[in-house]
Amino acid sequence: MGFKVLSGNGAQAEAARLARVQVIAAYPITPQTTIVEALADMVASGELKAQYVKVESEHSALQVCLSAAALGARTYSATSSQGLLLMHELLHWASGQRTPMVLGVVNRAVAPPWNIGADHADTMSQRDTGWIQFYPESNQEVLDTVLTAYRLVEDPEIRLPAMVTEDAFYLSHTFEPVDVPDPKVVDTFLPPKDARAILRPGVVSRLGSFTGPDHYVDFRHQVAEAMDRVLPKLQEVESEYARRSGRDLGGPLVGYRTEDADAVLLTLGTISTTARGVVDELRSSGQKVGMAKLRVFRPFPVEAVRALARDVSRLGVLDRSFTFGSSGPAASEVRSALYGVPSPPSVTSFLAGIGGRDVGPKDLHRVFQALLSSRSTGPRWMDLETDGGVVVHG
Amino acid sequence: MAKLTIPREELMYSGHAACPGCGPALAMRFLLKGLGPRTVVSVPASCWSVIATPYPTTALGVGMLDNAIEATGASISGLRAAADALGLEDLNVVGFAGDGGTADIGLQSLSGMLERRTDALYVMYDNEAYMNTGVQRSSATPQGAWTTTTPVAGEARGKLEPKKDIMAIVLAHHPVYAATLNPSFPEDFVRKVERARGMRGPRFFHVYAACPPGWRYDSDQTIELGKLATYTGIFPLYEVENGQLRITRRMGQLKPVEDYLAAQGRFRHFSPEEVRQVKEQAEARWADLLAREKATSTPAPVREVPPAGAPAPRPSATT
Numbered sequence: 001m002g003f004k005v006l007s008g009n010g011a012q013a014e015a016a017r018l019a020r021v022q023v024i025a026a027y028p029i030t031p032q033t034t035i036v037e038a039l040a041d042m043v044a045s046g047e048l049k050a051q052y053v054k055v056e057s058e059h060s061a062l063q064v065c066l067s068a069a070a071l072g073a074r075t076y077s078a079t080s081s082q083g084l085l086l087m088h089e090l091l092h093w094a095s096g097q098r099t100p101m102v103l104g105v106v107n108r109a110v111a112p113p114w115n116i117g118a119d120h121a122d123t124m125s126q127r128d129t130g131w132i133q134f135y136p137e138s139n140q141e142v143l144d145t146v147l148t149a150y151r152l153v154e155d156p157e158i159r160l161p162a163m164v165t166e167d168a169f170y171l172s173h174t175f176e177p178v179d180v181p182d183p184k185v186v187d188t189f190l191p192p193k194d195a196r197a198i199l200r201p202g203v204v205s206r207l208g209s210f211t212g213p214d215h216y217v218d219f220r221h222q223v224a225e226a227m228d229r230v231l232p233k234l235q236e237v238e239s240e241y242a243r244r245s246g247r248d249l250g251g252p253l254v255g256y257r258t259e260d261a262d263a264v265l266l267t268l269g270t271i272s273t274t275a276r277g278v279v280d281e282l283r284s285s286g287q288k289v290g291m292a293k294l295r296v297f298r299p300f301p302v303e304a305v306r307a308l309a310r311d312v313s314r315l316g317v318l319d320r321s322f323t324f325g326s327s328g329p330a331a332s333e334v335r336s337a338l339y340g341v342p343s344p345p346s347v348t349s350f351l352a353g354i355g356g357r358d359v360g361p362k363d364l365h366r367v368f369q370a371l372l373s374s375r376s377t378g379p380r381w382m383d384l385e386t387d388g389g390v391v392v393h394g
Numbered sequence: 395m396a397k398l399t400i401p402r403e404e405l406m407y408s409g410h411a412a413c414p415g416c417g418p419a420l421a422m423r424f425l426l427k428g429l430g431p432r433t434v435v436s437v438p439a440s441c442w443s444v445i446a447t448p449y450p451t452t453a454l455g456v457g458m459l460d461n462a463i464e465a466t467g468a469s470i471s472g473l474r475a476a477a478d479a480l481g482l483e484d485l486n487v488v489g490f491a492g493d494g495g496t497a498d499i500g501l502q503s504l505s506g507m508l509e510r511r512t513d514a515l516y517v518m519y520d521n522e523a524y525m526n527t528g529v530q531r532s533s534a535t536p537q538g539a540w541t542t543t544t545p546v547a548g549e550a551r552g553k554l555e556p557k558k559d560i561m562a563i564v565l566a567h568h569p570v571y572a573a574t575l576n577p578s579f580p581e582d583f584v585r586k587v588e589r590a591r592g593m594r595g596p597r598f599f600h601v602y603a604a605c606p607p608g609w610r611y612d613s614d615q616t617i618e619l620g621k622l623a624t625y626t627g628i629f630p631l632y633e634v635e636n637g638q639l640r641i642t643r644r645m646g647q648l649k650p651v652e653d654y655l656a657a658q659g660r661f662r663h664f665s666p667e668e669v670r671q672v673k674e675q676a677e678a679r680w681a682d683l684l685a686r687e688k689a690t691s692t693p694a695p696v697r698e699v700p701p702a703g704a705p706a707p708r709p710s711a712t713t
Contacts, residue, residue, distance in 0.1 A: 022479040025472065051475035056506035060468035063461060063503070067436060067472030070459050073479050089462055199457040201432045201485045208460020209449040 006178040008171030011139040012078060012104040012164070013038035014178070015146030017048045018186040019102075021076040022193075025053040025064035030116050031172045032080040032106045039076070058083035062090040062103075069099045070207050072197030074150070078104035080168070081122045082111065088126065094161040095130025095223055097207055100153040100193075101161045102146060103131075107269065107320070108168040109355040117356015118167040120268065121321040124297075124329045130223050132162035132230055133298040135268040140178050142166050144247055145295075147181075151190050151237045157229050167320075168356065170270040181245050189244050227299045234296070252296035253304035257283060261290035263314040263371045266305075268294050268330060271318060271352070271359050278364040289368055294330055302337040309338055315345045316371040320353040327379045349378035357383045400584050401427045410453035412445040415613025417603035417620070418519045419445060420577035422454075422490065425517060425599075428587025431456055433486040436470050438500065439463040440492040441526045442519070464499040466491040467507030470514040478513075486591060487514040493534035494524045497560045508567035508596045515590055515597045518560060521605040529608040533558035538668050540610075540660040551663065556675075561600050565634060570595035573633035573642075576602040578620025582631055582642050589633075602629045610659020619657055625649040627676035630683055638690045641683055651676050 006014060012035045016024070024043070026036035042048035051068075055061045058079050065075035079087060084105055094101060109119035123133060134149060136142045142164065149162040166172050198207045211219065231252055242248040256276050258264050267275045272293040282289045292308055294301075309315060315338075319328025326332055331349035338344040350367050353359040363382060370380060405426035412419035418441055426433065434457040437443055443460055446453050461469040466489040477485045489507075496504055496518040504516060523541050524530040531541040537556045540546045544553040564572050570593050573586045590597045602623055606613040623629040624643055628651065631643040651673045655661040664672075 023472065023475045025468075025475070051479045053471050053475050053510065055468060055471070056502060056509070059465065060471070060503055060506055063465040063468035064472035064475065067459060067461065067469040068476035068479070071434070071473055071476035071480060071482070073476035090465070093462060199434055199459055201434065201457070201482055203457055204452060204455055206446065206449075206452045206454070206458040206460070208443075208458075209446075209452075210443060210460070211449045215449050 002180065003177045004180050005175050006139055006143070007034065007173055007175050008139045008142050008166040009034040009106070009173070010038060011143040011178050012146060012166070013042065014180055015143045016076040017042050018181065018183060019074065019076070019147060019150045019190055020192070021048070021050055022073040023051045023053065023065065023068035023075045024077065025055050025061040025075070026077050027055050027058045027061050027079070027083060029058070029080045029083040031108060031168045032078050032083070032104070034172070035078040035104055058086045059090060062087045062094070065101055066090060066094055066097065066099055069101050070097070070197060070199045072193065074193040075101050076104070078106070080106040081108035084122045084126065085110065088129070091126055091129035091131060091161075096219065098159040098223070098226070099161055100159050102149045102153060103161065103163045104146070105163045105165045106168050106172045107165045115355045116168060118170055118270070118353060119321055119355050120319065123163060123165050124321045124323070126163070127298060127329065130160065130227070131298060132160055132296070134162065134164045134296055135294065136164065136166060136171070137270055137272045137293060139171055139174070139176050140247070141249065142171060143178055143180065144241065144245065144249055147186060147190060148234075148237050148241050148249065151241070152230070152234055154193055155233055156194070158226055158233055160223070160226050160230070165269070167270040179247070185244050189241060230299050231296070231301060250295065251304065252301035253292050253294055253308065255292040255308060256290055258290035258292060258308060258312070260288055261312055262288045263316065263368065264290045264292055264308065264312045265316040265318060265367060265371065266292050266294050266330060266334065267318045268297070268320065271320070274359060274361055275318075275364055278361050278368065281361070282368055287368070287372070289372070297330065297333070300333045300337065305334055305337045306341055309341065309345050312345045314348070314371055314375065316348045316350055316367060318350045318352055318367060322351055322354070322379070331378070346375035346377070348374070348376055348380065350380050350382055352382040354383055399581050400424070403427065403430070405431060405455035407453050407455065409447065410445050411447050412441070413607055413613065415604070415606040415616040416445070417577060417605060417616055418442060418521060420616070421517070421519045421575070421601045421603050424577055424580055424583045425488070425490070425587055426454070426456060428584045429486045429488065429591055432484055433457070433488060434459060434473055435488045435490050436461050436466055436473060438466045438491050438495040439526070440495050441521070442490060442492070444526060463495045465503050466495060466500050467503030467505070467516065470516065471507050471510055471512045474512050474514050489514065489516045491516070491518055492526070493518060493520045493522060493560075494532040497534045497558050498532055501563070505567065508564065508569055508598070512596055513594050515599065517599040517601055519601045519603040521603045521608060522557070523605075523608055525605050525608045534560065538661065538664060538672075540663065546663045551668070552660070564598045567596070568637070569598050571633065571635050572598040572600070574600045574602070574629065574631050576620050576624055576629060576631060578617045579624065579631060579643060586633060586642070608660070610662070611657050615657060619654070622649065622654040622657070626651045626654045627680040628654055628672075630680060632683055632687070639683070639686045641687050645680075648676060648680060
């Protein structure tokens with residue numbers, strides 16, 4: 001197929017087309033809208049043979065996909081920010097009904113005040129809904145992740161929903177060359193969805209149901225067990241994808257120059273690219289630093305974080321959202337993962353890029369200097385600090 | 395003896411968890427008799443999510459999908475989209491929701507489904523309050539009725555506001571078919587189900603669904619009470635097809651509403667003045683229906699031309 005110049009949103013739509021999704025339901029919201037516009041064009045032109053249900057809310061968008069998936073269809077929807085928050089109730093339905101589905105989410109700040117910039121508060125607020133969460137860094141990774149996510153979630157041992165996020169505007173509206181796999185390659189990697197749905201015409205069945213405490217705990221535990229199978233299964237799926245596409249996605253935690261590092265910074269999403277450049281600069285001036293991209297936030301890759309932390313004395317975790325009354329959400333997960341390991345590193349929580357603030361190399365130099373000079377737990381709101389330590393507002 | 399027009403096949407089983415005399419249980423039973431086994435029913439949180447019995451059992455002989463209380467309209471849009479995508483064109487897609495799940499919290503989802511012209515049947519079983527949670531008022535509760543959130547005490551006289559007119563709201567969306575149904579009239583009930591089954595496009599049923607514990611009457615009176623509801627003009631039976639209204643149970647003279655009201659504890663506090671208001675409303679409702687039937691008796695121009703390539707009506711075979 002070769003390269004196409006695509007935005008992150010274009011990559012989402014292209015991946016949905018390659019996955020031959022059968023039912024699409026969506027509601028517009030900035031900055032997600034161009035995904036569903038692109039899909040509308042694909043369906044209208046006949047390029048993609050799918051039922052496209054134009055709904056009156058994000059809540060209904062997700063319900064359409066849930067019910068369509070219950071009959072066995074492969075579904076796609078996309079949303080952002082407030083739209084994802086409106087879906088919250090049904091996010092729980094999706095995992096509880098063991099619905100294999102993929103949702104594109106453009107990470108955007110949550111109101112008030114209104115703000116459409118990149119921020120992870122929308123998806124981090126869905127941490128406990130039983131969804132697998134991916135945080136890609138580039139448009140190429142968006143496309144590859146959506147395709148691997150379908151294969152992962154439809155595996156009979158998994159049957160859980162997954163959201164594939166993109167940072168608002170930094171990915172959603174930024175164009176870059178994307179290697180689009182040949183449809184034949186994708187068809188082999190991702191065959192038509194297994195039609196063995198629970199609901200079938202003429203079959204006595206019930207999906208959802210109600211139970212007392214006797215069975216309810218088993219249902220919840222089965223979701224937990226499926227979530228535990230995700231990371232080993234992801235490794236298989238990504239290996240096969242790498243064989244077929246030539247691109248290795250790298251698993252849930254992708255380290256960079258972490259060997260012999262004194263300090264390592266964990267990042268999510270687009271800040272990872274900038275952080276890699278800053279690591280190179282600091283390494284060339286003799287400072288032993290590294291970084292690691294947290295690609296998968298749910299399930300949290302506890303073992304990978306422990307392995308990374310084994311030879312590091314200082315870990316920084318850069319979050320693009322904040323858990324009020326605590327710290328950055330990824331930072332608190334990292335601390336939890338490291339509890340009880342022998343001589344754990346210090347973990348500093350950094351906040352940057354909130355509400356779409358640009359996080360450039362200079363900002364990350366400050367983060368690394370702070371990390372190398374202090375073992376403070378934070379949280380440090382980098383957006384509020386200047387070089388002189390003077391707090392500026394606005 | 396008249397020939398029985400109701401299919402013998404039972405797709406709702408004994409062993410269900412409904413109260414004795416439950417109107418919604420009868421509604422489901424007759425609905426499935428008319429639809430047959432190639433049916434999937436989407437049910438929100440409501441009495442029926444309990445009546446269908448807990449995991450791992452079911453009281454239905456068809457597929458049932460549970461959905462969130464406000465999402466039934468969207469759910470049947472999704473089922474239909476999947477059925478079309480998977481080549482299951484003969485599948486009857488049905489939403490079966492209470493009055494709270496339809497006229498209150500689910501109204502947006504219902505409106506969306508109707509406006510999208512989803513090829514599915516939406517059934518509102520109207521027991522006129524939140525019965526599954528224990529008799530709290532809904533917008534479909536009749537004016538003056540006692541519920542646990544509209545008490546009758548001191549100056550308080552039950553629900554202050556009139557019942558929401560769900561049929562008017564639905565008809566404003568121009569469905570291909572909308573009808574009122576009452577399990578006390580099973581032949582009329584099943585005929586309407588079979589009629590709707592053969593159509594394509596959005597269809598809506600408003601089903602009278604009596605509730606002995608919620609309405610405070612004896613459970614062996616459900617059928618009689620339902621007959622009174624229609625004969626008094628409280629719940630007239632009619633259908634609207636492409637804008638044409640037809641009354642399906644004609645009454646020369648309405649029975650006194652007192653007979654209906656006096657049979658139920660929820661209206662026990664009614665003064666003669668309150669009874670008179672109900673009577674006037676029933677008469678006005680009946681007169682309005684007669685007038686609308688007359689006004690639409692000649693075929694009205696079709697309000698919406700089906701898009702090119704629209705599917706033909708579904709064959710009426712049951713299986």
